[in-house]
Amino acid sequence: MPPRQKKPADQEELFSASTAKEIQDILWKAADKLRGSIDAAQYKEFVLGLIFLKYVSDAFEERRTELAKELTDEGIAEDRLDDFLEDRDEYTGAHVFWVPETARWSWIAANAKAQGVGKLLDEAMDAIMRENESLKGVLPKIFNQDRIDQKRLGELVDLISDARFGGNGDRPAQDLLGEVYEYFLGNFARAEGKRGGEFYTPSSVVRLIVEILEPYEGRVYDPACGSGGMFVQAAKFIEAHRGRGHKSDLSVYGQELNERTWRLAKMNLAIHGIDGNLAARWGDTFADDKHADLKADFVMANPPFNIKDWARDETDPRWKYGVPPKNNANYAWLQHMISKLGERGTAGIVLANGSMSSQSSGEGEIRQALVEAGQVACMVALPAQLFRTTGIPACLWFLSKDKSPQGARRLDDRRGELLFIDARGMGEMVDRTERVFTEADLRRIADTYHAWRGSGSARAAEIKYADVPGFCYSADMEKVREHGYVLTPGRYVGSVDADDVDTEPIAEKIDRLSKELFAHFEESSRLEQVIRAQMERIDA
Numbered sequence: 001m002p003p004r005q006k007k008p009a010d011q012e013e014l015f016s017a018s019t020a021k022e023i024q025d026i027l028w029k030a031a032d033k034l035r036g037s038i039d040a041a042q043y044k045e046f047v048l049g050l051i052f053l054k055y056v057s058d059a060f061e062e063r064r065t066e067l068a069k070e071l072t073d074e075g076i077a078e079d080r081l082d083d084f085l086e087d088r089d090e091y092t093g094a095h096v097f098w099v100p101e102t103a104r105w106s107w108i109a110a111n112a113k114a115q116g117v118g119k120l121l122d123e124a125m126d127a128i129m130r131e132n133e134s135l136k137g138v139l140p141k142i143f144n145q146d147r148i149d150q151k152r153l154g155e156l157v158d159l160i161s162d163a164r165f166g167g168n169g170d171r172p173a174q175d176l177l178g179e180v181y182e183y184f185l186g187n188f189a190r191a192e193g194k195r196g197g198e199f200y201t202p203s204s205v206v207r208l209i210v211e212i213l214e215p216y217e218g219r220v221y222d223p224a225c226g227s228g229g230m231f232v233q234a235a236k237f238i239e240a241h242r243g244r245g246h247k248s249d250l251s252v253y254g255q256e257l258n259e260r261t262w263r264l265a266k267m268n269l270a271i272h273g274i275d276g277n278l279a280a281r282w283g284d285t286f287a288d289d290k291h292a293d294l295k296a297d298f299v300m301a302n303p304p305f306n307i308k309d310w311a312r313d314e315t316d317p318r319w320k321y322g323v324p325p326k327n328n329a330n331y332a333w334l335q336h337m338i339s340k341l342g343e344r345g346t347a348g349i350v351l352a353n354g355s356m357s358s359q360s361s362g363e364g365e366i367r368q369a370l371v372e373a374g375q376v377a378c379m380v381a382l383p384a385q386l387f388r389t390t391g392i393p394a395c396l397w398f399l400s401k402d403k404s405p406q407g408a409r410r411l412d413d414r415r416g417e418l419l420f421i422d423a424r425g426m427g428e429m430v431d432r433t434e435r436v437f438t439e440a441d442l443r444r445i446a447d448t449y450h451a452w453r454g455s456g457s458a459r460a461a462e463i464k465y466a467d468v469p470g471f472c473y474s475a476d477m478e479k480v481r482e483h484g485y486v487l488t489p490g491r492y493v494g495s496v497d498a499d500d501v502d503t504e505p506i507a508e509k510i511d512r513l514s515k516e517l518f519a520h521f522e523e524s525s526r527l528e529q530v531i532r533a534q535m536e537r538i539d540a
Helices: 009-015 020-032 040-073 078-085 105-115 117-131 150-162 173-198 203-213 229-242 244-249 259-271 330-340 360-372 439-453 477-482 506-539
Strands: 218-222 250-254 296-301 341-352 376-381 394-400 417-422 472-476
Touching: 020 150, 020 173, 040 078, 040 105, 040 117, 040 150, 040 173, 040 259, 105 117, 105 150, 117 150, 173 229, 173 259, 203 229, 203 296, 203 341, 203 394, 203 439, 218 229, 229 244, 229 250, 229 259, 229 296, 244 250, 296 330, 330 341, 330 360, 330 394, 360 477, 376 439, 417 439, 439 472, 472 477
Parallel strands: 218 250, 218 296, 296 341, 376 417
Antiparallel strands: 341 394, 376 394, 417 472
16 A cells, blocks of 8 residues: 555554564454454464465565566676566575565555455465365465455555564565464464463473474374464474474474364464475375374374264274273374374473373273373473463373384383373463473473483483482383373372471561561661762862
8 A cells, every 4th residue: 555644553562663573463453343343263374374474475586576576687688688687487496485476565555555455365365275286175265255344454564564574684575474373373362361272281281292302304283283382392393403404303293183273283384484284185094084094203293182073983993092982082192193193203292280180981901002002291280371262171192103112222221111290280370361491491301301201402411310309200011010000290209308398487477577678778878878878079
């Protein structure tokens, strides 16, 4: 849209913003103005679709600028540049989506007032999907509707146009836009409450899974991938440890049941530059496995908890350790993921706490079979309030094929043992209702696991594993059998050593601390008088 004589305050603020947080907050407030005119179910697609369109357009323009410089340096005459700059292969070969002229953000912004912003946005989405096979059927075409407030939509396009997604120091536009996209996903999940859990797993939980599995290279699979957060975090892990150029060391495979969530995941992977295989369309993992022949190196998932209505077939070969009950799919998910693991494969799965101890409908027998077969490596009890979208207590299952009797032997062989970690007391509250793991929490849990396995990061290699009362315990099979194959960490780790417990009576502690505080006050007052006297001498 043509520039205004004077930008509103929020646009002025955004134009000068240099951090992802500032841009996120301003765009969220601006997008929120449209909420009343859009169905709640479409609101995510609407806003994230705009951010995605801005991203592919920015990436295209950045590549176009780079290409123009390359061609000029090669001596190509200016009057011939346009022919080369519109060569599709120069963009797709650099892993940049081809964006037709009328779908480019600058063109939309310049023509929106004359032709109608909603119409141009729908046409742009359609053109990009037509020109890029991997985006076919992915982008939302929901902008040109009577119920959409076109004036506010135009203001939002103006606002996004002014956002400095590129040129923010040394940070690539892709990183900044990726952060904005994840921020919006998280906010939508919080706003939608329980339903938000269908597409979003809290980032600190995802990070814990990734830090433990350490997916440096290979095939990564998520059978209930939501908006693709596991894949994004795996790519970030590789970037942090091996650099940006190594993202392609991972091959990504996923499946999602919900059509709208599948679209969000496709956009999320694209905006982070991840070339993933989420199948040609959405589908039920149990009834229609889109990656039937896949054997993965890593499986990471947060499947829906305790689902009762699922596609159960008693003859399914995936039920190697027992047929899961029809009224709960937890053990169907576990066995499906085991069936996807390659010879040295490992998995990290979020499940409801009940999965660790349930004895109903044959679940206890299945759990016993999994443990005896050496499929379970580690159990982690999670603290409350990590998941704002559900109040159901959760845990992490870590499975490992190379821990089974037939598995390859590691540096520190742990076959016949299970590691239990009780992290219920960890994390910190970021607000009244939500808890997150701190960096120190993530490091402590991951290092404990890797030290126990005798593998993993250099940090963990320097740490010798030892049981810590109240936190971690390595149990042999006899101990697990004694507990009836119940895998709740609290049963194994015990309580904190008495030496570590504060036994000072509360009244005495308050009295002691009060005296210490008043002593500090008195010393502070004395030092103030000394400093004042010295200052007066200087002035004199």
